Amino acid sequence: MADKTFLTWPFLDDRHRALAADLETWAEANLDHLDHSDTDTACKHLVADLGHAGFLQHTGSPGGTLDVRSLCLIRETLARHDGLADFSFAMQGLGTGAISLFGTDAQKQEWLPLTRNGKAISAFALTEPQSGSDVANSTMTAEDDGDAYVLNGEKTWISNGGIADIYTLFARTGEAPGAKGLSAFLVTPDVSGFEVVERLETIAPHPLATLRFTDCRIAKSSLIGTPGAGFRIAMSVLDIFRSTVAAAALGFARRALDEALHRVTTRNIQGAPLFDLQLVQGHIADMALDIDAAALLIYRAAWTKDSGAPRVTREAAMAKLFSTDQAQQVIDKAVQLHGGDGVRSGTTVEKLYREIRALRIYEGASDVQKIIIARQTLQQIL
Template sequence: MTPTTAHLALPFFDDVHRELGARLAGWIPGQQIDESDDRQACREWVKRLGDQGWLRYCVPSGSDGALGGALDRLDSRALVILRETLAFHSPLADFAFAMQGLGSGAITLAGTPEQQAAYLPQVASGAKIAAFALSEADAGSDAGAMTTRADPAAGGWTLNGSKTWISNGGIADFYVTFAKTDPAAGTRGITTFIIDAGTPGLDASEHIAVMSPHPLATLKFTDCRLDGDTQLGALNGGFRLAMQTLDIFRASVAGAALGMARRALVEAVRHAKSRKMFGQTLADFQLTQAKIGEMAALVDAAALLTYRAAWLRDEGERRGQSVRVTAEAAMAKMTATENAQRVIDMALQMHGGLGVKVGTRVESLYRDIRALRIYEGATEVQQLIIGKAVLQS
């Protein structure tokens, strides 16, 4: 195994995961995409990931493989390995992969056979780009405060409101969208819908520019007419469905952070060994050795929590048990993203002036990692989740 796949020898993984990790680690370094246009680059990454079969891990196989997935069910360890490896080489490739999974995850969990057949094979092949529309301007961590409404209409629903910070906004082919169907019921009054791009009343043209370019947009719904068969899952069961979806993919966010941290450590070691100063290399200084040691420990600590969370969920699925790993996934997400921020910052500092030069790897990593401490539940939210779980135990 190479240094970038050595962790696959840990007992958290099975042979199928080790083979997957080795294959992806052999493929991804050869992929060169111009990422100066993040929207076009994201489309290209989805196409390549789909053409090579990597997106098949975002969906289950279904009976007789009809849904297009590589495995019988969503496998958390496979998702972690894929995201960690992709993020090591290209955080935008990781983004493209992750959104295919997150954007279709609720359909995997609660879709009717017809909904699953219409969307999941297209996600697996890369023919359709997926999006997950939960956040609003005043309803991020507090999903119950959302104001987007779906009101009953003849044969379906009429949607009004807006969503923001929506990944793949403007390039997605469909949006799994959450709206209030019982405004007085808080989180118990939210229902999920599948809304195709191009549906009259949906405007996804307001793009959002962020410090590390990714396709983001605000969605606006104005008398957006939906047929009854667009409802996904139970009426007023949308919040539970959103949390179940995030439970699956939260550990994979930790995997992405882990990939970025590993890359920063590799870059720091490479620079330390080659940078000459005062008649020796930077690596010869004890202060450098101490920093490298701290970085390595932070990476490994995050890795163990990440792999544990993914293993626990997969083991529960294998035994046919509905195991909630909310606290464990929160620990993984919080620790991996926070540790990655520290590791990348130390790597940048070690590079000196080169560290802040636009276009260097540590400079781009510094921008890429910051959003991971916020999306899919900010660090402070993860702390609350963990604290409540400990107090209830």
Template sequence: MDRSFLDWPFFEDRHRELAAGLEAWASANLPVDHGDVDAACRGLVQALGAGGWLKHSGGEALDIRSLCLIRETLARHDGLADFAFAMQGLGMGAVTLFGTPGQRQWLDRTRAGEAISAFALTEPGSGSDVARTATTAVRDGGDWVLNGEKTYISNGGIADLYVIFARTGEAPGAKGLSAFLLPADTPGLEVVGRIEVMAPHPLAHLRLTNLRLPETALIGTAGGGFRVAMTVLDHFRPTVGAAALGFARRALDEALARVRERQLFGAPMAELQMVQGHIAEMALKVDAAALLVYRAAWAKDQGAPRITREAAMAKLYATEAAQEVIDQALQLFGGDGVRVGMAVESLYREIRALRIYEGASDVQRLVIARSVLGGD
């Protein structure tokens, strides 16, 4: 793989050391068997914790460049490994950024790979429009009583704890939401069903029925849940672009090997000008995506209070470009590209969801346009 991007000024020596160490670990441990997805995810979380990689997923602070490098590397080796790592960070992002000392004790377990976390925001009637959240949390004495449903929850059914968002009613719309830390064994939490998707991951539909949480479960302030959610997504959205970048790099590497060894009309495919044109376009998209992803990560690490525009650009471009790069790689493989078990076939299924979760592509376009029009 081309590793020259690590010499870019976005990175410090510690990032280059991190990338080299994780590359060696991933080469020795990935991919894993995906036959039992739940067991694979549990095993991956434990292995990532034992390897020390989950210490980057939360704690006193988040280094976004490190998160991006880890997600890019893991995605290039095994999409499920990237998923397992990402959810430990996203799932506990609210606790890392807003949690009380008591809540932050959970970080010791998630960083060690001893507990699996989840981020429960999406509902049957609200995905990108968080202001339409219908799950409610009502005060009752010293407790909060939650009722509602969540869907497409990553790690749903295998998580040990969830960060869950509910309407507490301090104001209409997005200003009346709050975030809570919910242990999975809390009475009233039901896994209604598992959701099967084209690239198998543990996803579930959850129901909360008269579920009681103590006051200490509130993350941040009552009514501050929208800020919590958006701050977490602001930190982690560039990492979605990084995962897409990892998929794209793998697709480019697979395509390069294919066209160098495959004979067509008496010569390697790589000697055909049309093939060279496709390779050039793929390489261009990979580098452009990397520049946007690591610009956003660098800006956040330098102390930018918000990187909403940069994160949206990184997530939008990297995921859309990766889809195109992977599609072109599959085309260069011909019939072999759609065979189950081929790397490009797996990448083709893995990439599609990244253009939807943590803000669909059209939502990112709206974010960018409003930023540009508003002069932010």
């Protein structure tokens, strides 16, 4: 059983503790024996089930605010039980974050009831073949053509690509060079000229795709916010959801520690329990320390944002960098403690080993987070 003492920390309120308890009960009843043989089908079922259970209500906000602590608690709990469940929940929030924060009343009224009830799947289309972390270098265009915008270009590594009902997409409208010339749009896959070019396979299967847009005409009402505000919109959304990526990593790490504790207390070596070995105790200590330190950084960032901070760029970057990198180490130790069983295909720690790696890359790679933290720190004295 994963440690729950962090729920008593002052970062969290009684409503968060109640949410964690409700979700834990639901997850134990619904996530322990999921069929992942068809990833697309599994994701669709998970979105529907999470919506029916009411947990997707936390992914969108008609009022324009999102409770980051709730998002983190949900992602941590889901990741501890099932990585694909965490993914399915997270994308409903990331995909509609721009609508919640910057959308018009009409956009919110059309899409948030559908995504929050699990009746529509959302996606966040930012990355391009030549501009991953360098968002300001995006080359996809949205040309103003009277009563419409015309989209041309490609997006890649798009989560839920190929199964989403609505995409939040970023394209260059040219108000200024670089970051100031991007805008955000809502695009549905039924628009003429939309094409799924390739489905991308990864070591931990998720629905991912490369998308192509060729002379796609979308209504002016598809614009989110104002022309040229796309970079600010994207960064504001990531500012919230980076902390939740860290929370997912924390969930993976907690599960790895649980598996390791079970292994070392039930496995004998040389006539004594495995946990009697001092080196094993050292690994367990390191794992517990990394998990608690990650949790403190995550809920510090989430609490700071929920307390009214306009941005938590530094706090979220620290949480994501430390939590994802250290979760990788925690899981690696769990694999090591399992010996040969740790690399047996299909075991829990083997699946965790594959799940964690992508979190150190998406929504800002670890190296990018270091640059962000350094710049934010230097700004305090320059």
